Amino acid sequence: MQVGKEKFIIAIDLGGTNLRVATVSFGGRIMQRVSIPTRAMDGVDAVIKRMTDKVIEMVGADKIRQAAALAVGAPGPTDPWAGVIISPPNLPQWVRVPLKQILEDRLQIKTFLGNDANVAALGEHRFGAGKGTKHMIYMTVSTGIGGGIIVDGKLLLGKNGGAGEIGHMTIDKDGPLCACGNIGCLEAIASGTAIATQTIRCLRSGERSSIRDEVGGDLSRVTAQVVVEEAMKGDQLAMEIMHDAATAIGIGVVNLVNLFDPEKVIIGGGVSNAGPLLFDPVRRIVKDRAMDIAWQGLEIVPTALGDDVGLVGAAALALAELRA
Numbered sequence: 382m383q384v385g386k387e388k389f390i391i392a393i394d395l396g397g398t399n400l401r402v403a404t405v406s407f408g409g410r411i412m413q414r415v416s417i418p419t420r421a422m423d424g425v426d427a428v429i430k431r432m433t434d435k436v437i438e439m440v441g442a443d444k445i446r447q448a449a450a451l452a453v454g455a456p457g458p459t460d461p462w463a464g465v466i467i468s469p470p471n472l473p474q475w476v477r478v479p480l481k482q483i484l485e486d487r488l489q490i491k492t493f494l495g496n497d498a499n500v501a502a503l504g505e506h507r508f509g510a511g512k513g514t515k516h517m518i519y520m521t522v523s524t525g526i527g528g529g530i531i532v533d534g535k536l537l538l539g540k541n542g543g544a545g546e547i548g549h550m551t552i553d554k555d556g557p558l559c560a561c562g563n564i565g566c567l568e569a570i571a572s573g574t575a576i577a578t579q580t581i582r583c584l585r586s587g588e589r590s591s592i593r594d595e596v597g598g599d600l601s602r603v604t605a606q607v608v609v610e611e612a613m614k615g616d617q618l619a620m621e622i623m624h625d626a627a628t629a630i631g632i633g634v635v636n637l638v639n640l641f642d643p644e645k646v647i648i649g650g651g652v653s654n655a656g657p658l659l660f661d662p663v664r665r666i667v668k669d670r671a672m673d674i675a676w677q678g679l680e681i682v683p684t685a686l687g688d689d690v691g692l693v694g695a696a697a698l699a700l701a702e703l704r705a
């Protein structure tokens with residue numbers, strides 16, 4: 382596959398587990414791609430070197446300047462204006478890393494940086510399930526819960542770039558402790574991690590479930606994915622846990638739609654693979670609890686971009702910034 386003459390963006394999706402690099406057309410099509418383990422424990426310099434090596438290998442050192450820009454989606458919190466990664470919990474050594482500046486110096490190309498959930502919101506808005514909307518909210522439910530809020534066609538950043546932290550809305554004032562220090566956050570109740578933790582607690586207390594057989598009795602192997610799969614097969618405990626998570630997510634969505642009155646709420650991330658087990662209760666709760674004005678014409682839909690949302694979203698970030 383050659384980049385050829387078509388205009389393109391170099392997109393990087395820096396995750397705690399995988400580092401993905403791609404070239405993406407102005408139309409949002411992934412032209413070339415590669416995914417390698419991030420291996421964050423190797424240190425910041427090693428990861429950045431692996432990143433630049435992959436870009437050079439994919440595009441060719443002499444052709445990097447043919448790209449319109451480079452854009453990176455990285456775990457938050459980030460400073461989107463300065464292009465600095467501040468201190469993401471799942472990249473422990475990355476404290477105030479000026480990634481935009483480093484990449485611009487090494488690759489000699491205009492670079493943009495955004496937090497991964499915000500970038501995903503831009504991707505869904507420009508190329509995915511949110512295409513054509515002016516007001517939409519993207520929510521990702523995986524290891525954690527993140528999001529991005531588009532108002533009047535623009536990503537809401539807030540004063541410090543911290544807007545859209547949907548996972549840290551308080552849902553239960555007496556709920557479990559969250560990694561952010563608050564209690565009862567949506568993320569602490571309904572993220573993939575929370576689903577697994579809750580399941581393990583129930584299994585330890587002796588509740589019967591096919592999950593126990595599925596992990597061969599080894600409770601350390603319980604993941605949200607296993608819970609989703611067993612819930613789909615009809616396991617009672619798995620269904621109850623998914624229902625509780627979906628209820629919390631539904632209440633979160635009620636709060637969001639009452640505040641922002643969007644046309645669409647798009648839900649992605651691994652837990653959204655639960656399909657109707659997640660979406661049916663969420664839609665029911667939002668219908669019952671949200672204000673009529675927010676419910677009228679609202680659609681709650683799955684991501685259209687799936688796993689590519691980070692890469693396509695990075696391209697969307699670059700396109701939005703270049704136009705600005």
Ligand SMILES: [Zn+2]
Pocket residue numbers: 548549550559560561562563566568569
């Ligand atoms: Zn929190």
